Amino acid sequence: MKADAEHLLAAAPAAVRSRMLAADRLDPGAAAVVGRFFGILKQRGEPIAAPSRATFDLAATSEATLPTLLRGLQAHAPDVCLAAGREARKAWYARRPKTGEPRPRGRAPLSPEAPTSWPIEWALLYPHLLRAPIKEISRRRLVDSVNQLAAVLPADVKPDWSRYMACALLETLVERGTGLQTIRTYLDGLIALGSHGRVGDAKLAGLREMRSVVASRAARTDKRKVARLASLDERGGFMVIAQAIGRLRSEAEGLPAWSAAAERQRRASAVLAIEINAFGRTGDVASWRLGVELVREPRGAWRLAWDQGKTGRGQDVGELWPDVGEVLDELILGGRPRRYAGVRYEELTGRNWLTHTERGYASRHPSQLVVQAIGVPLHDLRTMIADMLRRADPARARDLIRSMLGHSSTIAGEDYHVVCDDEAASLEWRRMRDEIARDGPPR
Numbered sequence: 001m002k003a004d005a006e007h008l009l010a011a012a013p014a015a016v017r018s019r020m021l022a023a024d025r026l027d028p029g030a031a032a033v034v035g036r037f038f039g040i041l042k043q044r045g046e047p048i049a050a051p052s053r054a055t056f057d058l059a060a061t062s063e064a065t066l067p068t069l070l071r072g073l074q075a076h077a078p079d080v081c082l083a084a085g086r087e088a089r090k091a092w093y094a095r096r097p098k099t100g101e102p103r104p105r106g107r108a109p110l111s112p113e114a115p116t117s118w119p120i121e122w123a124l125l126y127p128h129l130l131r132a133p134i135k136e137i138s139r140r141r142l143v144d145s146v147n148q149l150a151a152v153l154p155a156d157v158k159p160d161w162s163r164y165m166a167c168a169l170l171e172t173l174v175e176r177g178t179g180l181q182t183i184r185t186y187l188d189g190l191i192a193l194g195s196h197g198r199v200g201d202a203k204l205a206g207l208r209e210m211r212s213v214v215a216s217r218a219a220r221t222d223k224r225k226v227a228r229l230a231s232l233d234e235r236g237g238f239m240v241i242a243q244a245i246g247r248l249r250s251e252a253e254g255l256p257a258w259s260a261a262a263e264r265q266r267r268a269s270a271v272l273a274i275e276i277n278a279f280g281r282t283g284d285v286a287s288w289r290l291g292v293e294l295v296r297e298p299r300g301a302w303r304l305a306w307d308q309g310k311t312g313r314g315q316d317v318g319e320l321w322p323d324v325g326e327v328l329d330e331l332i333l334g335g336r337p338r339r340y341a342g343v344r345y346e347e348l349t350g351r352n353w354l355t356h357t358e359r360g361y362a363s364r365h366p367s368q369l370v371v372q373a374i375g376v377p378l379h380d381l382r383t384m385i386a387d388m389l390r391r392a393d394p395a396r397a398r399d400l401i402r403s404m405l406g407h408s409s410t411i412a413g414e415d416y417h418v419v420c421d422d423e424a425a426s427l428e429w430r431r432m433r434d435e436i437a438r439d440g441p442p443r
Contacts, residue, residue: 005031011039012077013048019076030072033065037073048077049337053084063092074256082258083334110140117150119159122190125197132196135312145189152176161199163206170210180218187211228376229383237384241276244373245269245327257335266331267354268369273327274304275370275378278317279385282378283309283363290332291349298342302328332356 008031009017016038020031037059041051060066066089073080114126129139149169153159157168166187173183187207194204232240248269255262271285278285284306288294293306302325305316320328329341332348334356352360367378 008032008035009038011035011042013038016077020072023076027068027071029065029068033060033069034072034077037069048080050081050340051084053087056085056088057091060088063095066092070258074258081336082256083336086258086260086263086334110136110143115143115147115150117147119150119153121159121161122146122150122193125193125199128197129193132192137309141185142189142192145186146193148186149190161194161203161206163209166206166210170214180214184211184214184218187214228380232374232376232380232384238276240374241272241381245272248272248373249327249330252330263334264369266327266334268373270327270331270354271366271369271378272373273324274320275381277320277324278304278315279382280306280315281308281310281382282365282367285366285378286354286360286363288353290345290351290353294328294353296325296328296342296345300329300341301325328353 005026006017006021009020012020012035016034020026020034037051037055040055040058041048044052044055046052046055056066056069060069066085070082070085070089073082073085110130112130114123118126129142132139134142152169152172153165154168154172157165159165169187169190170183173186178186187210191204191207191211194207236243248265252262252265252269255265275285280288287309288304288306290296293304295303297303301322302320303318304320305314305318307314329338331353332344333341334344336344348356351357354361354365370376370378370381
């Protein structure tokens with residue numbers, strides 16, 4: 001048996017061969033697949049530090065064989081980088097038969113006909129909404145809001161745009177536990193439908209009044225976000241984020257570099273690191289692409305600029321901090337040696353920065369990673385930067401926050417009371433960001 005294993009491992013380095021022959025137990029077929037792997041590696045002239053995906057595919061030609069190869073290399077050939085092996089494993093998972101219908105790619109275009117769930121009084125205005133000079137994403141958001149209201153409109157309430165109808169909608173949503181901000185969004189949708197349908201200000205007065213009531217209640221409500229931010233500030237604020245990044249990177253280093261657990265830790269640390277520089281919305285963060293929004297220059301520096309999905313406004317963060325660039329390098333390398341960062345970036349250009357594939361994660365994924373790492377959602381970090389800017393320079397903070405948080409209007413950012421010039425504010429934020437990196441955030 002040992003002679004057979006020694007023959008199968010003839011192509012393996014002497015140290016690997018010795019470890020495997022001295023092992024008390026090997027997985028069935030381990031000697032054969034590991035020996036085959038090193039033979040193919042030698043034929044292709046690839047370095048042990050960065051074998052290609054093709055080498056793993058050629059060595060392990062079945063889904064059952066690949067885990068045996070990965071376990072054998074992890075245990076007895078620690079110098080071999082297994083990042084490409086994980087890519088091969090995910091490819092095998094993707095080939096497995098799927099149950100049920102495949103998930104649709106993207107959302108279907110809006111129907112030219114009004115949703116059947118809408119009351120006739122609302123449905124008659126649907127064509128006006130389709131012709132309205134607004135962005136498609138905004139039109140879809142308005143339709144979704146009206147869908148929600150149509151679903152909760154009491155059967156005994158006429159959809160006649162009256163103040164009674166508006167009160168009934170508000171009471172029903174509150175009884176169902178719908179958040180005040182969500183209720184306001186829903187009412188905005190119905191108000192927009194009536195406005196584009198030209199039902200008149202008199203008929204919309206009740207809805208607008210209820211919307212004002214909701215806004216006032218929301219302003220008076222002690223939001224959970226306030227408690228979360230107070231707790232985060234007591235724990236150290238930005239120091240908590242920095243410590244979390246360091247912890248996640250250390251945990252990733254302690255795990256097999258090719259494992260899903262290590263990848264998730266690197267992904268979480270990258271989201272936290274880049275948010276300290278960028279403070280993007282979670283949907284935008286989930287959609288960034290390498291070589292498009294996130295660009296790595298030949299000298300190793302990273303730059304970030306993107307068009308915000310919610311407002312369509314451009315946001316140019318400029319060059320990211322060098323420490324952030326190191327975290328991004330680790331993410332794209334996936335356990336490969338750092339000297340391969342440039343090559344790996346070229347391989348992934350055009351792909352999503354978090355998945356390294358053509359498709360990204362769900363829009364909430366970055367926020368979920370942040371919650372698991374530091375206990376608050378990603379959106380809270382946007383509020384925290386606004387508070388920090390006020391403490392750093394109250395006189396100029398009002399001229400910075402709208403640009404940094406990407407509000408398209410003073411109404412959208414009314415809690416921050418900001419009107420500013422975007423380009424000047426972006427430049428000023430970069431200067432203040434460098435000061436913060438040097439001296440630390442103000443307390």
